[in-house]
Amino acid sequence: MSDVYQAIANSNVGKKLFSAINLPIPVLLERYSPEQASFVSGDVLVGAAKGGKAVAAVLETLKGAPEASIKTLAGMATEAEVQKVSGGTGINVDNYTASREDSQKFKALVLDATGISSTADLKACYDFFHPVIRKLEKCARIVVIGRPPESCEIDQRIPQRGLEGLVKSLGKEIKKGATANLVYVEDGAEPQLMSSLQFFLSAKSAYVSGQVVRVGASDYDAAGYDWHKPLAGKTALVTGAARGIGAAIAEVMARDGAKVIVLDIPPMADDLNAVASRIGGVALQADITAADAPEIISNAAKENGGLDIIVHNAGVTRDKTMGGMSDKFWDMVIDINISSEERINAQLLKDGSLKDGGRIVCVSSISGIAGNMGQTNYSTSKASVIGMVQGMAPQLAEKNITINAVAPGFIETQMTAAIPFAIREAGRRMNSMNQGGQPVDVAETICYFSSPASQGVSGNVVRVCGQSLLGA
Ligand SMILES: NC(=O)c1ccc[n+]([C@@H]2O[C@H](COP(=O)([O-])OP(=O)(O)OC[C@H]3O[C@@H](n4cnc5c(N)ncnc54)[C@H](O)[C@@H]3O)[C@@H](O)[C@H]2O)c1
Numbered sequence: 001m002s003d004v005y006q007a008i009a010n011s012n013v014g015k016k017l018f019s020a021i022n023l024p025i026p027v028l029l030e031r032y033s034p035e036q037a038s039f040v041s042g043d044v045l046v047g048a049a050k051g052g053k054a055v056a057a058v059l060e061t062l063k064g065a066p067e068a069s070i071k072t073l074a075g076m077a078t079e080a081e082v083q084k085v086s087g088g089t090g091i092n093v094d095n096y097t098a099s100r101e102d103s104q105k106f107k108a109l110v111l112d113a114t115g116i117s118s119t120a121d122l123k124a125c126y127d128f129f130h131p132v133i134r135k136l137e138k139c140a141r142i143v144v145i146g147r148p149p150e151s152c153e154i155d156q157r158i159p160q161r162g163l164e165g166l167v168k169s170l171g172k173e174i175k176k177g178a179t180a181n182l183v184y185v186e187d188g189a190e191p192q193l194m195s196s197l198q199f200f201l202s203a204k205s206a207y208v209s210g211q212v213v214r215v216g217a218s219d220y221d222a223a224g225y226d227w228h229k230p231l232a233g234k235t236a237l238v239t240g241a242a243r244g245i246g247a248a249i250a251e252v253m254a255r256d257g258a259k260v261i262v263l264d265i266p267p268m269a270d271d272l273n274a275v276a277s278r279i280g281g282v283a284l285q286a287d288i289t290a291a292d293a294p295e296i297i298s299n300a301a302k303e304n305g306g307l308d309i310i311v312h313n314a315g316v317t318r319d320k321t322m323g324g325m326s327d328k329f330w331d332m333v334i335d336i337n338i339s340s341e342e343r344i345n346a347q348l349l350k351d352g353s354l355k356d357g358g359r360i361v362c363v364s365s366i367s368g369i370a371g372n373m374g375q376t377n378y379s380t381s382k383a384s385v386i387g388m389v390q391g392m393a394p395q396l397a398e399k400n401i402t403i404n405a406v407a408p409g410f411i412e413t414q415m416t417a418a419i420p421f422a423i424r425e426a427g428r429r430m431n432s433m434n435q436g437g438q439p440v441d442v443a444e445t446i447c448y449f450s451s452p453a454s455q456g457v458s459g460n461v462v463r464v465c466g467q468s469l470l471g472a
Helices: 004-009 012-020 055-062 077-089 120-129 154-174 190-201 244-255 266-279 293-303 327-350 376-399 421-429 439-450
Strands: 042-048 068-073 094-096 106-112 136-146 179-185 212-215 235-239 259-264 282-285 307-312 354-363 402-408 461-464
Touching (some): 042 055, 042 077, 055 068, 055 077, 055 106, 068 106, 077 120, 136 190, 179 190, 190 212, 235 293, 244 259, 244 266, 244 307, 259 266, 259 293, 282 293, 293 327, 307 327, 327 354, 376 402, 376 461, 402 439
Parallel strands (some): 042 106, 136 179, 259 282, 307 354, 354 402
């Protein structure tokens, strides 16, 4: 659905008028296109708190961005750690002397905060961000890297947890379509940072801000990895793929090189076939709640050589407050949105039609995090999805299978077009981007989780919500 407010606000007349009366102007977000040579282009400022262990991995990742120019802050404590390791990575890091007057702009700021081990050390965050935070380009990126607080001793745990507050507040301050995200990396897992850094520094994360991702150890080797075709040679199945977010997921997965089986209910056959033929995929008509659906999906998987990726996207809303809700609405939403996913996972794991090293990606919702008036059934189902992700991640690790979820906020689809005008406008504007997200934003995040390079990324829930105030 088109956003008329955004279109007017970005017209020549609209810009002047909206600024004069202080109305928000939702920036036209930069999104990925295969023509982009580099996952980030322009000046990237890198800093590291004393004792930082992730800076080498940051520089190694930036080697894959030929259009990025790397700088560090001269004369700051965060400079020394960067210069110490840059020689070893063979990457050229220029010193930038901070000045309020110059016209320097940065496309990205990356702070390795893994060395922060006391609350006094948090000053490195101020030292790094204060001189440059007003020097961001449109749609700039901030990434902070820390240690998972739960695996730290208490003195380090306290400030590491503090980084969440820093990043979420930065996300709300920076405007102009910029994002700020936090990556907690386990000690020793730094080489696994690549896929998360690429995602959060690139236009693929246009509508993802204020999020926290945990990266753990894995034996994934990035040799031969292609950022433009990360899913080459992979087979994926996407449920609810005839339209909306599911169709976008199928398209982006095909763009990224995957063979995609698209599934939807028989009444959606025409739309489903259209998606399948657009992406050169395979259409599979099935109702995921049917008793034989797990078997049908497993058979389709086997006929296509087994699945590397399953995306549980199909979902419905049947909104009523608890007192007015029929048991039919309750049962239907729980069955489609969570129980069927459990049954399908059980079958695919039992008979190996989801291969070892596979990816399970689920679609939750910010309604499952924050709750919503009139959505007790939906919020319960979507919070259950989060429970499934968190519960299954450790169990699946022995098969090198990862499981993660996206939690979309307000995404422009037929589902949200049906929301009454006033509530729809509130949902669209009450986030750091002042606009709704596009289905492609959810799809890009799902492809990040699905990438072979995300082997160390499991048990996460990432909101694709433009840092919505709902449930923040
Ligand atoms: N649009 C949003 O703003 C938003 C926000 C948060 C979460 N989500 C979630 O994203 C997912 C996709 O949402 P959407 O907005 O694209 O919705 P949509 O209604 O446009 O598409 C959902 C698709 O799922 C299919 N489906 C429904 N029941 C099915 C069943 N039993 N078996 C097989 N397929 C079935 C539908 O036919 C449809 O094609 C859902 O899980 C939804 O809960 C959407």
